[in-house]
Amino acid sequence: MKLAVIPGDGIGTEVTAEAVKVLDAVLPGIEKTEFDFGAERYLRTNDLLTDADVAALREHDAILLGAIGDPRKVAPGVLERGLLLPLRFALDHHVNLRPSRLYPGERSPLAEPGEIDFVVVREGTEGLYTGNGGAIRVGTPHEVATETSMNTRFGVERVVRDAFERAAARRNKLTLVHKTNVLVNGGGLWQRTVTEVSRDYPGVEVDYCHIDAAMIYLVDNPSRFDVIVTDNLFGDIITDLAGAVTGGIGTAASGNIDASGTNPSMFEPVHGSAPDIAGQQLADPTAAILSAVLLLRHLGHEAEAVRVEDAVESFLSNRGEDEMSTPEIGDAIVAAL
Amino acid sequence: MKLAVIPGDGIGTEVTAEAVKVLDAVLPGIEKTEFDFGAERYLRTNDLLTDADVAALREHDAILLGAIGDPRKVAPGVLERGLLLPLRFALDHHVNLRPSRLYPGERSPLAEPGEIDFVVVREGTEGLYTGNGGAIRVGTPHEVATETSMNTRFGVERVVRDAFERAAARRNKLTLVHKTNVLVNGGGLWQRTVTEVSRDYPGVEVDYCHIDAAMIYLVDNPSRFDVIVTDNLFGDIITDLAGAVTGGIGTAASGNIDASGTNPSMFEPVHGSAPDIAGQQLADPTAAILSAVLLLRHLGHEAEAVRVEDAVESFLSNRGEDEMSTPEIGDAIVAAL
Ligand SMILES: CC(C)[C@H](C(=O)O)[C@@H](O)C(=O)O
Numbered sequence: 001m002k003l004a005v006i007p008g009d010g011i012g013t014e015v016t017a018e019a020v021k022v023l024d025a026v027l028p029g030i031e032k033t034e035f036d037f038g039a040e041r042y043l044r045t046n047d048l049l050t051d052a053d054v055a056a057l058r059e060h061d062a063i064l065l066g067a068i069g070d071p072r073k074v075a076p077g078v079l080e081r082g083l084l085l086p087l088r089f090a091l092d093h094h095v096n097l098r099p100s101r102l103y104p105g106e107r108s109p110l111a112e113p114g115e116i117d118f119v120v121v122r123e124g125t126e127g128l129y130t131g132n133g134g135a136i137r138v139g140t141p142h143e144v145a146t147e148t149s150m151n152t153r154f155g156v157e158r159v160v161r162d163a164f165e166r167a168a169a170r171r172n173k174l175t176l177v178h179k180t181n182v183l184v185n186g187g188g189l190w191q192r193t194v195t196e197v198s199r200d201y202p203g204v205e206v207d208y209c210h211i212d213a214a215m216i217y218l219v220d221n222p223s224r225f226d227v228i229v230t231d232n233l234f235g236d237i238i239t240d241l242a243g244a245v246t247g248g249i250g251t252a253a254s255g256n257i258d259a260s261g262t263n264p265s266m267f268e269p270v271h272g273s274a275p276d277i278a279g280q281q282l283a284d285p286t287a288a289i290l291s292a293v294l295l296l297r298h299l300g301h302e303a304e305a306v307r308v309e310d311a312v313e314s315f316l317s318n319r320g321e322d323e324m325s326t327p328e329i330g331d332a333i334v335a336a337l
Numbered sequence: 338m339k340l341a342v343i344p345g346d347g348i349g350t351e352v353t354a355e356a357v358k359v360l361d362a363v364l365p366g367i368e369k370t371e372f373d374f375g376a377e378r379y380l381r382t383n384d385l386l387t388d389a390d391v392a393a394l395r396e397h398d399a400i401l402l403g404a405i406g407d408p409r410k411v412a413p414g415v416l417e418r419g420l421l422l423p424l425r426f427a428l429d430h431h432v433n434l435r436p437s438r439l440y441p442g443e444r445s446p447l448a449e450p451g452e453i454d455f456v457v458v459r460e461g462t463e464g465l466y467t468g469n470g471g472a473i474r475v476g477t478p479h480e481v482a483t484e485t486s487m488n489t490r491f492g493v494e495r496v497v498r499d500a501f502e503r504a505a506a507r508r509n510k511l512t513l514v515h516k517t518n519v520l521v522n523g524g525g526l527w528q529r530t531v532t533e534v535s536r537d538y539p540g541v542e543v544d545y546c547h548i549d550a551a552m553i554y555l556v557d558n559p560s561r562f563d564v565i566v567t568d569n570l571f572g573d574i575i576t577d578l579a580g581a582v583t584g585g586i587g588t589a590a591s592g593n594i595d596a597s598g599t600n601p602s603m604f605e606p607v608h609g610s611a612p613d614i615a616g617q618q619l620a621d622p623t624a625a626i627l628s629a630v631l632l633l634r635h636l637g638h639e640a641e642a643v644r645v646e647d648a649v650e651s652f653l654s655n656r657g658e659d660e661m662s663t664p665e666i667g668d669a670i671v672a673a674l
C-alpha cells in the first residue's frame with residue numbers, strides 16, 4: 001500500500017503519528033509519503049494546493065489527513081477554501097462518510113452505548129460548497145449577495161447508490177434528510193432519486209425527514225437512524241451534532257471517498273487542529289485511529305480493520321479515569337491489537 | 338386590540354383556544370376575527386392565501402396562529418409554500434423571534450433550569466426561503482437543480498439591528514451563526530453587517546460561530562448563548578435543536594415580526610399540527626400561550642405579558658406527573674394569573 005500522509009497543523013501531527021503507528025502494527029510494509037500541506041507551508045511558501053500536489057497525491061492508494069488550520073496565523077476560510085475543499089473537489093471525494101457510534105465505555109448525556117450506531121453519507125462535491133455565488137455593490141447599503149446550491153442527478157445518484165449499498169450491508173434502513181418543503185428544486189431531485197434508486201434495493205426501508213426534524217430525532221431518538229444520506233451542508237451540520245450526542249467528537253472518524261476508485265480516498269478525524277492544546281500530546285488520537293480503520297476497510301483490508309476496531313473498543317471499555325497522553329493512547333491501542 | 342386568529346389544522350385549533358382564553362383573562366375586550374386558513378379550507382375551496390386574505394389580516398394589530406398542515410390530506414410542501422411562507426413574505430415578517438428557555442419544572446437531559454435562556458433572531462424573508470432556484474432536464478440523468486440563497490444588506494441589517502436591540506435589553510451578548518468559511522458571499526455580508534452595526538452597541542459583546550460548531554455548543558454549553566442572530570435556514574435548524582435541548586418543543590414559542598410596524602406581526606407555537614393526536618385535547622397549549630406572551634409584549638402590554646409568563650412559570654414549577662388535558666392546562670394557567 002502506498003499511503004500519503006498529511007499530518008497538517010496543531011494536534012493533526014500528533015494524532016496522525018498514532019494512526020500511522022497502529023497501521024504499521026497491523027499491516028507491515030506500508031510505503032508512506034509525507035506531505036507538509038497546511039498553515040505552516042502556506043505561511044512559508046504561499047502555496048495552498050498546487051497542481052503538482054494533486055498529481056503527487058494521485059500516485060497513492062489512500063490519504064491519511066490529521067487536521068488543517070491555525071486561526072491564529074491564517075485567516076479563517078483561507079485554508080478551508082484553498083486547501084481542504086479543493087482536495088475534496090480535485091480528488092472527486094463525493095462520498096463523505098461519517099459513522100456515528102456510541103462505543104462501550106463512552107458516555108453520552110442522551111443515550112446508552114449500543115443505542116447510537118448510524119452512518120451519515122454526506123455528498124461531498126456539490127450543494128452550497130461549489131463556490132457558486134456572488135455579490136454586487138459590496139459594502140454599500142445596496143449590497144446583494146447570493147450563494148447557489150448546485151445539485152445534479154449524476155452527483156446525487158452516485159452518492160445515493162453508495163448509501164443504499166451501505167444500508168443493505170447494515171440494518172437495511174436509509175433516511176434521506178433534506179428540506180423538500182422549502183427547497184423544491186434541489187429537494188425534489190434528491191427525493192426522486194432516492195425513490196428511483198430504492199427500486200434496486202427492495203430490502204432497504206426508506207424514510208425521510210426534514211433537516212429541522214432531524215435535529216430533534218438526533219437528540220431524542222438517535223437509534224431510529226441506520227444510514228442517513230444528505231447533501232453537503234446538511235451533512236456538515238448533522239455530523240457535528242451526531243458527534244456531540246455521541247459524547248464528543250473524540251471518536252468521530254470520516255472518509256472522503258471517490259467511490260469510483262479513480263482517485264485516492266482520504267481519511268481524517270472530524271475534529272480540527274485545536275491550536276489551544278497543540279504541542280502538548282494532550283489530544284485523543286482515537287478518531288484518527290478510527291479513520292485509519294475506515295481506510296483499511298476501504299482498501300479491502302477487512303480483517304485488519306476489524307482487528308483495529310476491536311482494539312479501540314477494548315481500549316475504550318477498559319480505560320480508567322486517568323488522563324493519558326496521545327502516544328500512551330496509541331500504545332494502549334497497539335497493545336490491545 | 339384587533340386580533341386575527343388563525344387556529345389552523347389539527348391541534349392548532351385546540352391550543353389556540355387556550356391561548357385566546359388566557360389573552361381574554363388578562364386583557365378584556367380584545368376584538369377577534371377568526372380566519373379558517375389551512376388544510377380544510379384548501380380542500381374545500383382550493384384557496385391557500387388570497388390577496389383578500391392578506392388585506393383582511395392587515396386590518397388587525399396582530400395575528401395568533403395555531404398550526405398549519407395535514408400531511409394525510411394535503412401533500413407536504415403545498416401549505417408551507419402556499420400559505421405559511423407567503424404569509425411571512427406578504428406581511429414582511431423579517432424578524433423570526435424564537436426564545437429558548439428551560440423553565441423551572443421542565444426537564445432536559447442536558448441542562449438544569451436557568452442554564453438555558455437565549456433568543457434566536459432568525460431572518461424570515463431572505464436566504465434559501467425565497468423560492469429562488471430552478472431545474473433543467475428534470476427526471477433525466479442530466480437533471481441540474483439549483484437553490485439560491487438571496488441576501489441583501491437591507492434585509493440583513495434590519496434583522497441584525499433588531500438582534501442588537503434585544504441583546505442590549507438582555508445579557509449584552511450577540512452571537513452570529515453562519516458558515517462564513519464556505520459561504521463567502523452571503524457569510525461576508527452577514528459578518529460585515531454585524532461588525533458595522535456593533536459600533537452602535539459598544540456595550541454588546543459580539544461572538545461568531547459556524548453552524549456546525551453551533552450544534553456542538555447547543556448540546557454541550559447552551560448557556561454560552563444570549564442572542565443568536567442568523568439566516569433563515571440556519572435559524573430553522575438551530576431553533577428545532579434548541580427546542581430539543583430545552584426538553585421538548587412543548588414550550589417553544591415564536592413571533593414572526595415586522596419590526597417596522599407596517600404589517601401585523603404573527604405569533605405561533607413552533608410545534609406543528611400533530612394530526613396523530615388531534616381532536617383529543619391531548620396537546621400541550623403552553624407554547625401557544627407563551628406565543629401570546631410574545632404578542633402582548635410586542636404590542637406594548639408588558640405588564641400583561643409578565644403576568645402570563647409568571648403564571649406559566651408557576652404552573653410549570655408546580656405541575657405534577659398527571660397528564661392534563663389541553664383545556665385543563667389552559668384553566669390552570671388562567672387560575673395562576
Ligand atoms: C472546514 C470546513 C470547510 C469543513 C466543512 O464544512 O465541510 C468541516 O466543517 C468538515 O465538516 O469537514
Ligand SMILES: CC(C)[C@H](C(=O)O)[C@@H](O)C(=O)O
Pocket residue numbers: 181182212417421422573
Ligand atoms: C413549515 C416550514 C416551512 C417552517 C420553516 O422551515 O420555516 C417551519 O419549519 C418553521 O420553522 O416555522
